[in-house]
Amino acid sequence: MNQQSKDALGIWATTLLGGLGGWWGAGRLATSFGIPLGTSGLVAGVILGATAGAVLGKLILQDPGAMASSE
Secondary structure, three states: OOHHHHHHHHHHHHHHHHHHHHHHHHHHHHHHHOOOOHHHHHHHHHHHHHHHHHHHHHHHHHOOHHHHOOO
């Protein structure tokens, strides 16, 4: 597996995890406030989470030391 394939797999994985996190977070947040979220709210959570996951994954791949240097 070449480096480009590994990078694409890493971004895909962070996008998937971000989408799952957005779906879970939107549902938990709405439940805690007692708001009926509906399908469109969950879809919006998935889209926002997936976008954030993809951006974060790309940032990590571009500069792997950026996360460790914040200590």
